[in-house]
Amino acid sequence: MAKKNVVYGFLGTQLDYVGKRNRWEKWRPTVSLCQQEDFIVDELVLFHDQRSQKLFDTVRQDIAQVSPETHVRSEIMNLADPWDFEEVYAALYDFLSRQSFKLTESNYYAHMTTGTHVAQICLFLLTETHKLPGKLVQTSPKRRNEPNHIAGNYQIIDLDLSKYDKLATRFTEEQLEAQDFLKSGIDTHNAAFNKLIEEIELVSLRSSTPILLTGPTGAGKSHLASRIYELRQARNNLEGEFVEVNCATLRGDMAMGTLFGHKKGSFTGASSDRKGLLREAHKGLLFLDEIGELGLDEQAMLLRAIEEGKWLPVGSDTTVKSSFQLIAGTNKDLREEVAEGRFREDLLARINLWTFTLPGLADRREDIAPNIDYELNKLRQSTGRSVSFNKEAQLSFLRFANADSSPWSGNFRDLNAAITRMATFAPRGRIRTEEVAAETQRLLHGWQRPNSDHSPHPSLDHYLTAEEIAEIDPFDRPQLAFTIHTCKQSSNLSEAGRKLFAVSREKRKSTNDGDRLRKYLAKFHLHFDSL
Structure with a gap:
């Protein structure tokens, strides 16, 4: 059994109204909706106020002539101001909440051509959020030189954009442009890093909650935070400034004053009032690098500022407010810091909703x-x-x-x-x-690192005299150091040779990697056993 088509729309007090004599000579959107040969409206629900009852009766009679199978239902909606967004949205929302939609039996549509612009916007939003679980339908007049111009045209619009190839392609291109921007235009090839950037791009544009960037020093946390800010600002998601501070530089009373502001004379060195970085970041983005270096008192105040958007500056009895997005950076494992009592567990829970670990260059x-x-x-x-x-x-x-x-x-x-x-x-x-x-x-x-077993290469002066090193070209020194390092990590000469000549040995008919390595070391008067 075919599903019924049920359409909801507003009675057009302007477009649907015509005089008695010429009403069949003019395009009327609600009537034309029911004149489409390949789109049968089984039920049409029209919203209108009490004053438009006569117009509703006329439209219903005319629809009965062009589409007798259409059941037209009146839904009285007396609006004090049809241009008041809150009132119109609430009235439609309440009406739709009372409906029982049977998706297995009916297809549902919202007619977007009639009603005030506010009414059309509200219908769109309620359809987009599936409060009205259907699609949009739009009617339009045909050109005068086309036949049957009274019926006009119609178009079904499915808000599932994945069904629109051209639109989907444009959104994909825009997403790739945003990811490229976050990577500063660098054509990165590391799959894990590219996946990380994809996730950061989505979070940056869809959420204003705190972001935690972890990873080793020099991995690019500060640079990425500034790019996130620029991306969000370009998309009109932020109005304020990008404010950055390394928390490792904040100590004592100055830490509180720098972050949260202070009144003149509130502590030694407070020679004037200070606004504080959190207020400077109002409607913008605050990047707190090395957040794990903050003291526990500063952490407690920061938690309140994040959760409530307000705090007391040092020496003040008046609460100040600021709305900002927080990005925090750290090279520490904050879970370990919590276990050691150096970082507040409630603050960590608040800032790690979105945690991204940036890999180091070696990875x-x-x-x-x-x-x-x-x-x-x-x-x-x-x-x-x-x-x-x-x-x-x-x-x-x-x-x-x-x-x-x-x-x-x-x-x-x-x-x-x-x-x-x-x-x-x-x-x-x-x-x-x-x-x-x-x-x-x-x-x-x-x-x-002196006296470290984890140095990347052993120092040549452990094996050669200063005079011997001076006679080696600078170009050859790293190669020799790497060779010594490989020997130290290998159990015998042959194993070390296989590691060092892994590429060239594949091109030789016969290989003797150990002999090649022995001859190379002999050039510098070195022997495998001595290493």
Whole structure:
């Protein structure tokens, strides 16, 4: 059995009204809805006030002539002001709440052509939220030169946008543009990071609740927070400023005053009134980096500010208010901080609704190459000087950067510093193997920690004299250090050789990796057993 078509709409006091003599010469939206040959209206519910009863009777009689199978039902809705959004929405909401919709028996529609603009908007919203579980139907007149212009046209609009290919494509493109913006236009290849950005993009535009960004120092938490702010501001979701502070720099009374404001003379050093960063971030975004460094008193006040939007500045007896979005950053495990009593559990529960952990550079090695391009481009924009690698130097640096033994403990800060240094020393804007060799040695030295078993490479001066090291080209020193490190991690010479020559050995008909390694070490008067 076919389903019935049930339509809800407003009686058009202007468009549906005509005189008795010429009413069949003019297009009338409610009547034309029932004149469509391929859309049969089984039941039509018309909202109108008591004063429009006569018009309703006329329209019902005319519909009976063009569509006798349509049952037209009057629904009196006396509105004091049909342009008052709150009144119209409430009246429609209450009416629809009383209805019993039988989706297995009927298709439901909202006629969007008649009624005030406010009435049309309210019908749209109630249909979009499925208070009216159906689709939209819109009628329009045909052009005069078309036949049967009285009946006009109609269009069914399903609010499930996934059914509209062109619209879906536009939304997808917009979403990808937003994700690209959050990544600063860097063509990242790490699947886990790209998935993370997809989630952050959705949360950033759909929620104003706190976001917690975790991850190692230098992973890009501050940069990402500023991009989230710029994205939300571009979409008109934020009006205020981006306010950032590293909580590790806040100590004592100054911490309270900096965050929440203070009155003049409230403590030593408070020489004037201070507004406080939370108020500066009103209608904007507040980024609290290293939030785990906040004292417990500041945490308690911050919790109240997040939950209630108000607090007492230091030395004041008057409550102040501010509405802001909070993004918090930390390189600590705040769960451990809670267990140790250094972080409030209720504050953690409030700020970790959306928690995103940014991976370090060592966990995103496939993104090193595009980030190098980004750093060089950023350098060109800031200095006006164009710098690039020659091919050999680029391959050399990428081999070093992608090696598992390069920890990138400073993450993107290390990479930025490395590119800046090599670009500065590069003659005529070309980074050569000489600059790469010097930089890799500099990075290796910076990553070493005295008396640590976890240094990325052992120091060469543990195995060679200063005179011997001085005779080794800077380009060869990182390679030798890496070779020594691999030997120390291997149980025998052959195992170390297989690791070091894993690529080239596949191209040889016969392999003797241990012998190749022995000869290489002998060049520097070293032996595997001594390592």
